[in-house]
Amino acid sequence: MAVQKRARITSQVQLAPGIFSMWLEEAEIAKKASPGQFLSLYCNSEDRLLPRPISICEIKEDRTSLRLVYRVAGKGTEEFSKLKEGDMIQVMGPLGNGFPMEKKKAILIGGGIGIPPMLELAKSLDCEKSIVLGYRDKNTFLDKEFLPYGQVYLSTEDGSLGVKGNVIDAVRQYAVQGAVIYACGPTPMLRGVKAYALEHNITAWMSLEERMACGIGACLACVCKTKEKDHHTNVDNTRICKEGPVFKAEAVEL
Amino acid sequence: MKMINTKVTIAGVEWDNPVTTASGTFGSGMEFADFVDLNRLGAVTTKGVSYVPWTGNPVPRIAETCSGMLNAIGLQNPGVEVFINRDLPFLKQYDTRVIVNVCGKTTEDYLKVVERLSDCAVDMLEINISCPNVKEGGIAFGQNTCSVEEITRQVKRYAKQPVIMKLSPNVTDIREMAKAAEAGGADALSLINTLTGTKIDIYKRKFVLANETGGLSGPAVKPVALRMVNQVARTVKIPVIGMGGIMTGEDAIEFLMAGATAVAVGTANFRNPLATAEVIDGINDFLAKEGIQDVKEIIGCVN
Numbered sequence: 100m101a102v103q104k105r106a107r108i109t110s111q112v113q114l115a116p117g118i119f120s121m122w123l124e125e126a127e128i129a130k131k132a133s134p135g136q137f138l139s140l141y142c143n144s145e146d147r148l149l150p151r152p153i154s155i156c157e158i159k160e161d162r163t164s165l166r167l168v169y170r171v172a173g174k175g176t177e178e179f180s181k182l183k184e185g186d187m188i189q190v191m192g193p194l195g196n197g198f199p200m201e202k203k204k205a206i207l208i209g210g211g212i213g214i215p216p217m218l219e220l221a222k223s224l225d226c227e228k229s230i231v232l233g234y235r236d237k238n239t240f241l242d243k244e245f246l247p248y249g250q251v252y253l254s255t256e257d258g259s260l261g262v263k264g265n266v267i268d269a270v271r272q273y274a275v276q277g278a279v280i281y282a283c284g285p286t287p288m289l290r291g292v293k294a295y296a297l298e299h300n301i302t303a304w305m306s307l308e309e310r311m312a313c314g315i316g317a318c319l320a321c322v323c324k325t326k327e328k329d330h331h332t333n334v335d336n337t338r339i340c341k342e343g344p345v346f347k348a349e350a351v352e353l
Numbered sequence: 354m355k356m357i358n359t360k361v362t363i364a365g366v367e368w369d370n371p372v373t374t375a376s377g378t379f380g381s382g383m384e385f386a387d388f389v390d391l392n393r394l395g396a397v398t399t400k401g402v403s404y405v406p407w408t409g410n411p412v413p414r415i416a417e418t419c420s421g422m423l424n425a426i427g428l429q430n431p432g433v434e435v436f437i438n439r440d441l442p443f444l445k446q447y448d449t450r451v452i453v454n455v456c457g458k459t460t461e462d463y464l465k466v467v468e469r470l471s472d473c474a475v476d477m478l479e480i481n482i483s484c485p486n487v488k489e490g491g492i493a494f495g496q497n498t499c500s501v502e503e504i505t506r507q508v509k510r511y512a513k514q515p516v517i518m519k520l521s522p523n524v525t526d527i528r529e530m531a532k533a534a535e536a537g538g539a540d541a542l543s544l545i546n547t548l549t550g551t552k553i554d555i556y557k558r559k560f561v562l563a564n565e566t567g568g569l570s571g572p573a574v575k576p577v578a579l580r581m582v583n584q585v586a587r588t589v590k591i592p593v594i595g596m597g598g599i600m601t602g603e604d605a606i607e608f609l610m611a612g613a614t615a616v617a618v619g620t621a622n623f624r625n626p627l628a629t630a631e632v633i634d635g636i637n638d639f640l641a642k643e644g645i646q647d648v649k650e651i652i653g654c655v656n
Contacts, residue, residue, distance in 0.1 A: 100387050101387065103388070103625070103626060103627070141624065145420070145572070145600075146419050146420040147417060148417065148420065148421065148422060148571055148572075148620065148623065148624045149415075149417050149422060149623055149624065150623075150624070175417075191626075309412055309413070310412070310413045310414070310415050310416070311415075312415050312422065312424070312623045313378075313384070313622065313623045313626075315384045315385075315387075315626065316380070316384045317378070317379060317380035317384040317385065317400075317622070318377070318378065318380075318415070318424070318426065318623060319400075319409060319414070319426050319429045320412075320413075320414045320415040320424065320426060321412070321414075322409070322412060322414070322429070323412075331431070332406075332429065332431055333406045333431030333432060333435045334406045334407070334408045334409075334429065334431070335408065336408060336409070336429070341384075
């Protein structure tokens with residue numbers, strides 16, 4: 100069950116242009132959190148009413164703190180990026196359902212700001228892992244932190260590092276093998292991952308993103324089209340914040 | 354300390370306190386029960402319920418604005434049968450009044466839901482003739498006095514519970530709509546629904562919402578809502594439930610003083626899942642501090 104808390108920021112650093120890493124001390128949320136879940140972060144400024152959903156990048160081993168790595172995408176995330184060690188922030192979590200832990204040779208695919216949740220997943224999965232990370236250009240982040248957990252492959256849109264192109268180009272070029280895919284990234288990337296998984300008959304778990312208001316399943320803002328009628332909504336769409344954000348690729352229409 | 358009386362009566366239905374939820378911001382209460390004791394609420398007003406399931410609009414369905422938000426959910430809901438079989442039994446576990454918000458595309462749609470709910474354990478019906486985000490029905494019924502009066506009259510023929518007509522602010526003079534609903538036999542009014550607005554992504558050169566327009570809510574609309582509640586309360590004899598940007602007990606007190614018999618907390622639930630309970634506490638604190646023994650003493654006190 101999610102809780103709303105005021106959490107202390109224990110560190111805030113910039114990893115790349117517009118990309119920040121923040122550690123929050125919040126044991127109650129950290130104890131319950133699992134890879135793929137997210138937190139709602141609230142602005143101190145009341146003229147920005149809605150929480151920002153941000154995925155969990157790491158859970159400290161002693162379960163006292165959580166790490167969030169996020170992109171400054173607007174005024175809300177800009178406000179977060181200016182908070183300093185010792186500042187307090189209103190948070191709710193853990194929200195949503197994380198990645199199912201399958202004990203099969205895994206391919207972890209992260210694109211852009213979809214990379215952070217893959218780090219805790221990489222730490223938690225007890226199996227052989229290949230990690231494919233896609234960036235726009237040479238301004239990468241977190242890539243070195245994945246090295247202890249598996250073979251890491253990079254792609255960049257401009258070809259400045261790794262394979263020129265997207266994550267699927269990297270998967271094909273390096274002939275990355277696996278029996279299950281875990282992915283998080285922009286929707287076009289997830290479409291490519293879904294198509295690749297279908298083509299190779301591999302199970303794929305994908306974490307989706309959408310604009311959210313409540314973050315707890317009440318407002319029905321963040322829905323995604325589904326293949327079958329959803330048990331809760333009774334129509335062909337599902338709540339990303341509540342039933343997701345992680346879905347089996349074939350269950351959702353992108 | 355002397356007990357403060359916070360009970361209010363709307364169309365013969367007594368609420369323990371004057372606070373309910375604004376339709377669409379609280380689901381059927383299930384998602385909020387982890388945060389708030391639903392027994393504390395005067396009433397729970399559900400998300401709009403239609404006769405058959407509605408899929409709603411494409412995403413993006415929401416956009417934040419300065420001190421507010423736009424939504425264009427499009428009244429997605431599982432339909433009245435799922436509501437009756439799943440959501441209503443959940444709500445009936447709590448000691449609170451249940452108000453079901455009813456939506457439809459045609460008059461017949463509204464009437465079928467009203468009739469289906471007639472033998473259910475529902476305390477009041479709120480008829481949504483003011484949703485700006487659906488192509489048919491909704492606001493189409495709420496923007497002209499003849500159709501407001503006619504739909505109210507039709508609903509009243511079938512309804513077994515008291516009927517609250519929910520009014521749109523997207524009209525030239527909301528008092529005319531209020532009078533039409535009263536003439537049609539409405540037992541109470543609720544206002545305001547959201548104000549139609551839009552937002553543009555200047556880098557994509559596109560509307561932010563897939564629906565292009567959405568309904569504005571939150572603190573940004575409060576002064577407008579308060580003015581309209583006051584105008585309507587001074588115009589009709591039936592009770593008014595006031596809403597629009599209520600975040601705190603003080604905001605709620607303003608609406609009560611403007612003439613609302615009760616208030617609804619809406620967008621605040623998205624920022625703070627405890628908002629309803631905090632508004633109730635805030636009302637109680639104000640009454641205690643001001644030495645007011647009965648909340649009814651302040652209703653319409655500015656008029």
